[in-house]
Amino acid sequence: MLKYSLRRIIKLIPVLVAITLMVFTLMYLTPGDPALQKLTSQGGAVTPELLAMERHEMGLDRPFFVRYVDWVVNVAQGDFGNSFKDDQPVAVKLLKALGYTGALAAASTLFSVLIAIPIGVYTAIKKDSIFDNIVRVLTFTGNAMPNFLIALLLMFLFCIKVKFFPVIATASLKGMFLPTLALSIPMISRFARQTRADVMCQLSEEYVIGMHARGVKERIILFRNVLHNSLGSIITIVSLQIRVLIGGSVVTEMIFRWPGIGSLMMNSITARDYPVVQGAVLILSTLQVLINLLTDLSYYVIDKRISME
Amino acid sequence: MANNLLEINDLTVTYGDFKIITEVSFAMKPGEIVCIAGESGCGKSTLIKAVLGIKQLGAHIKKGSIVLDGRDITHLGVEERRQILGTQIGYVPQNTRGSFNNIRSYDVQYQEAMRSHNKKFNRVEAIKCFDRLNFPDSDKLLAYQPWEMSGGMNQRMAIALAVLLGPKLMLCDEATSVLDVTSQKEVIEELAKLRNELGWSILFITHNLGVASHIADKLGVMYAGRMVEYGDIRKVLDDPIHPYTRKLLAAIPGKDRKLPVGLEGRPPLDGAEWEGCNFVPRCEYCTDSCKTRPYKLQEIVPGHYASCTSGRSV
Numbered sequence: 212m213l214k215y216s217l218r219r220i221i222k223l224i225p226v227l228v229a230i231t232l233m234v235f236t237l238m239y240l241t242p243g244d245p246a247l248q249k250l251t252s253q254g255g256a257v258t259p260e261l262l263a264m265e266r267h268e269m270g271l272d273r274p275f276f277v278r279y280v281d282w283v284v285n286v287a288q289g290d291f292g293n294s295f296k297d298d299q300p301v302a303v304k305l306l307k308a309l310g311y312t313g314a315l316a317a318a319s320t321l322f323s324v325l326i327a328i329p330i331g332v333y334t335a336i337k338k339d340s341i342f343d344n345i346v347r348v349l350t351f352t353g354n355a356m357p358n359f360l361i362a363l364l365l366m367f368l369f370c371i372k373v374k375f376f377p378v379i380a381t382a383s384l385k386g387m388f389l390p391t392l393a394l395s396i397p398m399i400s401r402f403a404r405q406t407r408a409d410v411m412c413q414l415s416e417e418y419v420i421g422m423h424a425r426g427v428k429e430r431i432i433l434f435r436n437v438l439h440n441s442l443g444s445i446i447t448i449v450s451l452q453i454r455v456l457i458g459g460s461v462v463t464e465m466i467f468r469w470p471g472i473g474s475l476m477m478n479s480i481t482a483r484d485y486p487v488v489q490g491a492v493l494i495l496s497t498l499q500v501l502i503n504l505l506t507d508l509s510y511y512v513i514d515k516r517i518s519m520e
Numbered sequence: 521m522a523n524n525l526l527e528i529n530d531l532t533v534t535y536g537d538f539k540i541i542t543e544v545s546f547a548m549k550p551g552e553i554v555c556i557a558g559e560s561g562c563g564k565s566t567l568i569k570a571v572l573g574i575k576q577l578g579a580h581i582k583k584g585s586i587v588l589d590g591r592d593i594t595h596l597g598v599e600e601r602r603q604i605l606g607t608q609i610g611y612v613p614q615n616t617r618g619s620f621n622n623i624r625s626y627d628v629q630y631q632e633a634m635r636s637h638n639k640k641f642n643r644v645e646a647i648k649c650f651d652r653l654n655f656p657d658s659d660k661l662l663a664y665q666p667w668e669m670s671g672g673m674n675q676r677m678a679i680a681l682a683v684l685l686g687p688k689l690m691l692c693d694e695a696t697s698v699l700d701v702t703s704q705k706e707v708i709e710e711l712a713k714l715r716n717e718l719g720w721s722i723l724f725i726t727h728n729l730g731v732a733s734h735i736a737d738k739l740g741v742m743y744a745g746r747m748v749e750y751g752d753i754r755k756v757l758d759d760p761i762h763p764y765t766r767k768l769l770a771a772i773p774g775k776d777r778k779l780p781v782g783l784e785g786r787p788p789l790d791g792a793e794w795e796g797c798n799f800v801p802r803c804e805y806c807t808d809s810c811k812t813r814p815y816k817l818q819e820i821v822p823g824h825y826a827s828c829t830s831g832r833s834v
Contacts, residue, residue: 417618426606
């Protein structure tokens with residue numbers, strides 16, 4: 212396990228270097244002068260001398276590679292620079308927004324997994340029953356509906372008709388409920404369908420008959436073997452979904468005014484606040500890579516044959 | 521009969537509406553090895569499925585009964601059946617990956633099987649059992665996962681687990697047919713040894729009459745869902761009665777670089793539904809009466825049964 216993990220981690224180093232290089236290059240190539248942007252946002256007249264001085268102070272007149280190395284060293288120390296908009300440290304802003312997005316992502320993923328997996332397993336066992344048919348219709352619908360529509364419907368129902376939740380979500384458990392539900396409905400649909408398909412596939416495997424033939428208890432066959440063997444593809448779909456959520460469920464966050472990374476990115480792009488955008492893209496890409504790593508490691512825990520790649 | 525371990529009485533088995541086995545009857549004594557041979561699709565494996573009675577296998581007993589050690593197990597409830605599977609009836613499937621979950625260690629799977637029957641799993645005892653069966657590296661085997669083992673070794677691990685669970689009857693569904701000759705020999709010798717030491721009765725399904733002649737006490741020949749001949753292995757092999765058995769024995773491949781004689785035609789798909797003899801389309805001795813005469817297994821000579829004697833002077 213340790214050897215496999217180390218091998219995977221070593222493989223990540225070039226990926227991370229490539230990410231930093233791409234993020235820095237993209238921002239470098241983006242039209243517009245950050246020094247001019249900064250001076251303009253502070254108000255007052257911008258003279259060529261003042262602009263040159265600001266460019267020198269911001270280090271924009273140095274060669275590309277020097278600026279890149281400098282940026283990477285600073286980032287490695289947690290210094291992502293300051294926001295052009297309000298001169299706040301980018302790291303603080305990112306951390307705060309990530310906290311909100313992380314909480315929402317964790318809550319909706321956990322909620323979805325806890326609901327979807329038992330439903331998926333049960334519908335696989337009770338294939339073609341009334342319950343299975345009802346779940347099939349619901350999961351089709353949940354899968355087909357776009358997030359923003361679910362969010363608006365929930366808002367209409369719970370905030371306007373029933374008036375149980377505030378329209379603008381507050382950073383509290385109650386405020387989190389509707390955005391979590393809006394994100395969870397399509398996820399529950401996807402996870403339940405995937406679990407049902409995988410469990411059904413496993414139930415038709417011959418080892419299940421082999422276990423029945425030596426009188427192994429049904430729950431042991433189902434939960435310790437069938438579900439264990441189905442976990443690979445369930446983890447794949449859950450990890451894909453987490454990556455989408457971490458990337459910021461922009462629309463949902465915007466609808467519920469949830470101050471997560473999606474909202475922060477949208478606002479920073481509109482305001483051309485490059486350090487924030489740069490930091491956010493870097494952090495999100497790194498997180499995607501780390502989630503990939505965790506997914507790969509969990510595959511290995513489930514099925515040792517993975518190490519034979 | 522009271523001293524039989526397994527009695528199959530007039531058994532008719534269907535998959536949905538499709539009849540696979542018709543009115544098959546035979547009995548096995550404790551410590552006896554019975555081989556069932558016949559072409560693919562004749563109902564050999566269905567017979568095993570009927571005895572196992574696992575509902576997922578889809579074999580439905582339409583008529584007849586299965587009696588194990590004096591207890592009618594034909595229509596047991598799910599939990600009652602689970603309790604006898606493993607502890608009274610053992611099973612080795614044809615697929616060498618069919619006994620165990622491929623990606624979990626033998627250790628946990630042995631534990632799960634033992635605990636399902638409220639038996640304590642003792643690693644030392646398991647290793648002793650491996651030693652008794654002459655498994656190589658016996659002290660390391662439990663840590664492996666089935667995919668790390670050969671097909672033959674997987675079958676042997678399934679047999680070892682059966683030893684720990686202690687059934688009286690072993691069902692082997694072409695358990696050696698996909699193994700190389702060395703592994704085949706090991707598995708066959710193990711089963712024979714366990715019959716001698718533990719008194720196992722073994723119902724062995726096989727295409728390989730060579731294997732049958734080595735291990736079996738009795739041989740049953742099935743054709744299109746019916747038992748057409750049954751008796752002492754030596755009698756059936758040396759003096760086959762039914763025309764089908766004679767053709768089947770003639771079809772055993774030799775070392776003369778010639779294809780086996782084989783049988784003309786194919787068994788009828790609805791063979792088990794026929795009132796009269798269903799071997800008629802392929803039988804060179806059949807008469808008009810064969811088409812209408814009801815199927816019946818008769819004792820032709822003491823201990824040797826057949827449903828037809830055409831073309832043979834008794």
